[in-house]
Amino acid sequence: MSPLSSTMVWLVPLMLGSGLWAAAAGWPRRRAEFATTLGGGWIVGALLCGQAMRLFAARDLSIGFARVSACALVLGSTAWMLAWFARGRIATQPVSATTSGGGRFASAALLSALVWRAWLLASDIVLHPVLPWDAWAVWMMKAKTWVLAGHAAPYVSFGRWLILPELDVRTAAAWNYPEALPWTLTWFAADVGWIEPWINLAWFGLWGSLLALHYGQWRVLGVSRVHSLTGVYLLASLPLLDAHVALGGYADLWVAALMSLGAHAWLRWRERGERRQLAIVAAIVALLPMLKLEGAVWSIVLSVAVVIGALPARLRSKRLFIGAAVAAFALALCVTLSVPWVAVARRYVHDSIIVDGARVAQSLHAFANALWGQWNWNLLWFALPAALVWKRALWSRSTAIRRMVVLVAVPSLLIISLFAFTTASRYAQSYSAVNRLLLQLTPMFVSLLVLVLWLPAEAQRLERAPAEADASA
């Protein structure tokens, strides 16, 4: 492990992802934009480096580091240059930048708290091997096998694996799970080989990027610097999120990051008219199903949101119908193509809808306990409803916040329905999955809290009250 190549493993995703991000969304003109470009860029870049490993080095992973580095650096630099040349033609809207003395002190305190947490998490990550069950049984399994074998044999079902003994294929219980994350891990092992604490540091990079991109997105949407930093602290201080960083190996935080990236890009398109953010949304819609089975569902949710947003004014009244039709079409497409998540959903929904009131009540009680009765979320699930009630007069007229509410409400209802009315309720009652699914939406919920509390009125497109509208008419 040479220092140069180890640094490259981290910098190449940054160069590639941020370059593509800048080319797609526009040259970052302010620090806030830089934070989003670098944060979001690293996350997307890491996943793309994994896909590049698949493309360029599946037969011989030993050449992956050199090939992917070279291609990613060339592509990333070119993308940055394109963004630079195109920078003049993109209008950007100003971001508030004034900070008082008290604000500077608060910012320094918040940054110190974040640095302290970063040290704690990083120190822990480098100490231990892969610990949580699904990390080694599902997400790391394929990557480890590929890295140690030196090449990537495809995973097939147990039946095919047995019947085709001459073929170099492999099988596993989760053979049909999406492979973007295992491929990303092969990138982090490309230089040093299979060293688990080193590979787990990818989750530390994800954490830092997640915080940076949210800071940038909130700043761009108009939240002040100190409030954006406070939001970052709120996000970083959620115990379950910290656990996913410290332990590593699960896909949920990657899904959470992508989902929030997509949601904020969508919001910027809808609120600020930044059409180029649609390119980000499109990338996220494509990446989500490649990460985890439920990512496909979130991908459909984002797609429907885009379609509804793009509807001409005369069709707005039919948006619910059109949204449902788009979702149904996407669902039908998934069923026709036999996409793996459909089989899993079928198992829960088709075969096992629960109509037993007592069991539903039990599941909802466990669900409530996961939100409010345990340490998982600090005070998030108390603070968010309280803030929504307190600021209802403001946010009910703010299109930005209303849109965010809808965007988090739809997947939340899907999760609640899954755990309340299907046999997945046993995972709610054992707390083994309910919090992890919620984690996938948590950055969006924190964002909603930040926007409700601190999005200034002047940064919002407030709909006029009916009385005002009448008066002006």
Added chain:
Amino acid sequence: MTAARWRYTAFVAALVTAWSTLLLWAAGLDPREPLVPARTHSLPGSRFHAVFGTAAPEAQRLQVSAAADDHSALQTTAVPDLAAAKFPILHYSFTDFPRTLELSFVFRTSEAPDDVQAILLPPPTDGAVTFDLSRVPAWRGTIVEVGFSQFPVAQLVPPEEGFRPFELAGARLESDSWRGRFAAAWSSWFAHSPWQLISVSAIGPAETGDALPHAPRPPLVIALALGMLVAIGRLVLGWRGERLGRPLCVAAAIAWVGLDFVWTQELRYRLHTDRDVWGAIPFAQRQDHVADADTLAAAERLKTLLASEPESTRVIVNAETPHEILRLIYFLAPLNATGISGYANWPRSTIQAGSVLVNFRVERPRPIGYILRIGLTKVRVKVIDRNEDMVVYRVEALLR
């Protein structure tokens, strides 16, 4: 005194009353109980003796110097027929208790003398800890024996490395009191625990969902306290909108930071535990230092045995539990291995000659003669390796 002052005085009085009631509820305390316990039953460490492991009394303490062969230790003592209901508070104290051990309280009742009950306790990391036994359904009847057992933290610590010498300073059973209940709630709120399998799914000092008895967790208690602040502020002071929102925001911010401070202390504890386990091991070798070292060793033996096999050689493993099967497969990488449970979904799949079957700590599927049934097929096998915990078969021919 002005009306405004009266209102503020009433506000403070109502808030103190409400918050005190909340604390009583959180601690599970009947306010009619005395402030200090009326009865105590002290059990100095020297009174305990080792059942498993090695221990010797020293002054009032018990020096526990070694674990038993199975890496666990147990110290017990007889008690003179204590009515469980009259002694619901357990106070215990250890010195140098290692973070790599879990601690359980064990007891036996005269009603069921053959049943040993065990409750997982918060580790005594900060000296003395108090535990509310009234939340434990099994704590009833007449107690005739109590004790403490220790074992390496499951699925984290290599068993042979979990034990380090420590001292049992003593324990005390107390009747109900304000002091005992509040101490138990405090211990429950600030108890530490190392990373566990469930940690990515649910967080808490004990991290087993609600399986362990515990006081309501601090986020809930604090949120209820803030809710009371809002209600009383509205009712008594007539606060509305921003007037109410601002103090609530400040209180919530302080509460959030306070809870986060407790959580970062927990993170520090887990970091120190991990440092105790892996700190002295070189970075690149930490992944070979696992709790299931036997499984890793078996996997290494198998990899050596099959080192010259083509990569396409199918290896099917069986073990006692799904956890063991999956761990063995993980350690076997890059061998082309999977679990026998695949037959559950593909029972008609036929295994091919040349494949390898591994029974790890199980004797099934077991050949009769050299014929073995796997799935719906019969195959002829030969043993290519056998040792104390693993038998490896080569499939020679498919019979049917």
